[in-house]
Amino acid sequence: MTDFKVTPLSEDSFRNAIRESTSPRAVYDMAPGEAYTKFFEGLREGKILGTKCPSCGLVHVPPKVYCQYCYLPLTQWVEVKDEGFVETAVVVYIAAERERLEKPEVVGVIRLEGSGDRYRYPGLMHRICTEPEEVKSSRIMGAKVKARWATERKGSINDIECFEVVSWK
Amino acid sequence: MDPIRVGIVSYGFSGFSPSVPSKSFREMVFEAASKAYAKVGLNPRTDVDAFVSCKEDFWEGISITDEFAPDQLGGALKPVFTVTGDGLLGIINAYMMIKTGAFDVIAVEAHGKPSEVMSYGDIERMAQDPIYLRPLAFPSYHTVKALEARAFMKYSNLTREDLGIYVSQSKRNGLLSNRAPHASSLTVDSYLSERELVGPLSHSDLAPRSDAALVFVLASEGRARELTDSPTWITGVGWATDYHTPSYRELGRDIATKNASEMAFRQAGLGDPGKQLAFVEADERYSFMALMEVSSMGLVKDLRQPLRSGDLSRDGSLPVNRRGGALSEGLPLEAHGLARLASACDLLDGTGAVVSNMGNTSAVLVVRP
Numbered sequence: 001m002t003d004f005k006v007t008p009l010s011e012d013s014f015r016n017a018i019r020e021s022t023s024p025r026a027v028y029d030m031a032p033g034e035a036y037t038k039f040f041e042g043l044r045e046g047k048i049l050g051t052k053c054p055s056c057g058l059v060h061v062p063p064k065v066y067c068q069y070c071y072l073p074l075t076q077w078v079e080v081k082d083e084g085f086v087e088t089a090v091v092v093y094i095a096a097e098r099e100r101l102e103k104p105e106v107v108g109v110i111r112l113e114g115s116g117d118r119y120r121y122p123g124l125m126h127r128i129c130t131e132p133e134e135v136k137s138s139r140i141m142g143a144k145v146k147a148r149w150a151t152e153r154k155g156s157i158n159d160i161e162c163f164e165v166v167s168w169k
Numbered sequence: 170m171d172p173i174r175v176g177i178v179s180y181g182f183s184g185f186s187p188s189v190p191s192k193s194f195r196e197m198v199f200e201a202a203s204k205a206y207a208k209v210g211l212n213p214r215t216d217v218d219a220f221v222s223c224k225e226d227f228w229e230g231i232s233i234t235d236e237f238a239p240d241q242l243g244g245a246l247k248p249v250f251t252v253t254g255d256g257l258l259g260i261i262n263a264y265m266m267i268k269t270g271a272f273d274v275i276a277v278e279a280h281g282k283p284s285e286v287m288s289y290g291d292i293e294r295m296a297q298d299p300i301y302l303r304p305l306a307f308p309s310y311h312t313v314k315a316l317e318a319r320a321f322m323k324y325s326n327l328t329r330e331d332l333g334i335y336v337s338q339s340k341r342n343g344l345l346s347n348r349a350p351h352a353s354s355l356t357v358d359s360y361l362s363e364r365e366l367v368g369p370l371s372h373s374d375l376a377p378r379s380d381a382a383l384v385f386v387l388a389s390e391g392r393a394r395e396l397t398d399s400p401t402w403i404t405g406v407g408w409a410t411d412y413h414t415p416s417y418r419e420l421g422r423d424i425a426t427k428n429a430s431e432m433a434f435r436q437a438g439l440g441d442p443g444k445q446l447a448f449v450e451a452d453e454r455y456s457f458m459a460l461m462e463v464s465s466m467g468l469v470k471d472l473r474q475p476l477r478s479g480d481l482s483r484d485g486s487l488p489v490n491r492r493g494g495a496l497s498e499g500l501p502l503e504a505h506g507l508a509r510l511a512s513a514c515d516l517l518d519g520t521g522a523v524v525s526n527m528g529n530t531s532a533v534l535v536v537r538p
Contacts, residue, residue, distance in 0.1 A: 022299045027287040028230035033193025066199050068240035071214050073203070 035063040038077065043159040046149050048112065050122050052076045059115045061122035069120070080122050082147035083166065084112040087123065089140045091132040104132050110145055110163050127162035134165075142169035175267045176393035176400030177260075177385055177536070180511055181205035184381035185348035185498055188284035194229070197382040198278055199241040205276065205384040206243070209396040213243025217386070218272040220244035223252045223259040223279035223503045227292045230285070242276055242384070255279070255525040256383065257506030257532035261406045263387045273392045280382035281502025289378075296528060298413060311375065315368030317420045318457040322369060324421030325464055325472045327457075329369060333360035336373050336456045338482050339490050343497020348508070351377050352497035374456040379499025383507035401514045405439070405535035407432030413529055423458075423465040425531040426524060430466040433522070437535035443468040446487060447519025450509035452526045453494025462524045463489060466533070491516055506532060 032040065035051065039062055042049035050061035051074035058067065061080055066073055089108030093101055105127060112122040129148060134140045145163035153159040181204025183189075183197040192200070206213055213220075222238035231237060235251035238244070250266070252259045256279030263275040286292055293310035297303045307313075322328070337360055343352025355373060363371035386396075393400040407429035412418045434442045446468065451459035460472060468487060469475050475487060483491040492512045495505055506525030513523050513536055520537040 020300050020304060022303060024227075024295055025288045025291040026227060026230065026295075027291075028285050029287050030230060030285050031190050031193050031282070033196045034191065035196070036193065064240070065196055066241065068243075068245040069214070071212065071243040 033065070035065045039063050040155040040157075040159075042079070043157065044153045044155040046082075046153065046159075048080045048082050048124075048147070049077055050080050052078050052115070057115055058120055059122045061112055061124065080112045082149075082160075084110040084123065084145060084163070086128065086140050086143045086145055086163075087111045089128055089135050091135045106130055106132060106135055106140075108140070108163070124160075126157075126160060129162040129164045139168060140165070143167070144169075173268050173270060174390040174393075174402060175264045175387055176390060176402050177510070177514060178388050178393050178396045178400050179205045179208040179211075179386040180383060180507075180514060181208070182348065182381060182383045182508075182511060184501070185379050185508075186350060186381075187377065187379055187499060189282070189380040190284070194280050194282050194382065195237065195241040197282070197380070198280055198384065201280075201382040202242050202276065202278065202384040205386050209386060211274070211386065211396070213276060217243065217247075217274050217276050219248040219250065219263075219266060219275045221250045221252060221259040221263045221266075221275060221277040223254060223256045223277070225253050225503065227295055228281065228283070228286060228502050238278075242278055244276070254530055255503050255506040255527040255532060257510065257523065257525040257534060258408060258530070260385060260387070260403070260507070260510065260534060261408060261532060264403050264406055267387060267389050272389075274386065274388045276384055276386050277507075278382065278384045279504040279507045281500070281504045282380045283378035283500070283502055284380050302414075309367065311367045311370070313415060314455050314458075315370050316415060317461070318370055318374075318455065319368050320420035321422070321457055321461045321464075325460070327460070327472060327476075329361060330357065331473060331476055332369070332374060332456055332460075333357040334476055335460055335481070335489075336360050336496060339453065339456070339459070339493055340373070340497050342483050342491055343493025346492035346497060346512070348381070349493045349497035350379065351499055352493050370455065370457075373496065376454045376495035376500040379501050381499075381501035381504050381508065383504050383511060385507060385510065399538065401517055401536050401538065403534055403536055404520070405433035405435070405437030406533070407434075407436070408530065408532040410531075411529035418529070423461050423526065423531065425529055426462050426465040426526055426533065427467065429531040429533040430522065430524070433533040433535050437520070439520070439535065442466065442522070443487070445520060446522055448491060448513070448516070448521040449487060449489045450513045450521060450523040451489050451494065452505065452509065452524050453490060453496050454500050454505060454527075456496060458526060459489055459494060462526065462531075463487070466522065466524070503527070510534065510536075
């Protein structure tokens, strides 16, 4: 085995190294815009609202004032049922720096009923209130879910606490 | 094979207000884009080959903000190219893309919503060297610009009265614009009575902020002629970036603009641009910058003479910002260069130079009817 001549770094070496830390302060007050404002007003009333494209018929949830596929302005608002089906879901065990969460969280994409095709549909990425085992076993896929509404709603996406399973596929 | 010519066929805008609280930036871009497309009967889903979007993450408050660019332009699932810089750089990129022959029609957008940035000064501070300059915690980013202003005024032998002539004339020009909420008939005397804010600069030397979005449509020659009877031809482009450290660059002159303009003028075949140009649309985020650009581009020998004689006024031989600049319109961050280009297109009566200078990056366009 070869002997390498090395100079080990001590704790002091790190402590005495010259460094400069910087803390970005970035604060914004963003306009949600016409579409999200109406959407959040709907959530406050316990309704999921979307905008319907007059050309392709797609109901946009979350809503937009234009159809990104047909490039037409959207002015027709429709209410979408607060029920849908789980398109996909995962169990999240870690936070951003890979530190283990005390309680894992289930996150999924919910296809809401009403319109769309295989890839484009009114839908929400949100929490799913179910046991991690139901996700690991893939039983959650395709399950019918319904919004669990917060008791105190203030016009935010968190007015929906999560989606709960109503029936299994 | 003849080189491909590139023309601007249309533009649209939204905003130019100190604050647009009712619309998101995407809805503002959609409005601007819809107007730009409607003028020339384009459907972006089928008729526009690629899209360029100019914005910066820190101003947007969104990391990897390019992902938020396509939808409102009609560019979903199509080629979208993002530029972290002023809109004129986006125009130059689109120009080059069309020159390759691979694209016929390209839409370029830039927008700014500074009204939503609550920690504006801190975001500006993030643009400074984090190791050496930021820890000095100078009170504001205006400090650097004031140093440039002082050095430039010394280099050009300009007085506060001279700056006042420019500010007064440009803000009056803005009164003729339909997107200049800060235009006014400010007199030189009123200007001179303003309290100094930083170095030689007072309140009216600093552009206020505004929320705005602009979308331009560029096309290859054949397609441009099909779409409009009056394209604005781009005959030269140039850009350059100077050092960010103030002690490493010449503060009294804008060498980046000098280099960028030489590149653009050479392409446009302008041997004596000071005589050949009919107008200049200059960056005006600070009053002195417009004058510094005119000087740095070599358009005048001694700034004092044309400034004091009125040659740079809108009726002069080399008018600058004939409908006002950022002092009148407000500064919509990355969209300022496109605002200058819009004015150039509106009043196009000869060959003109359009300049933006954000940070230390300059972009120069030569346009003509």
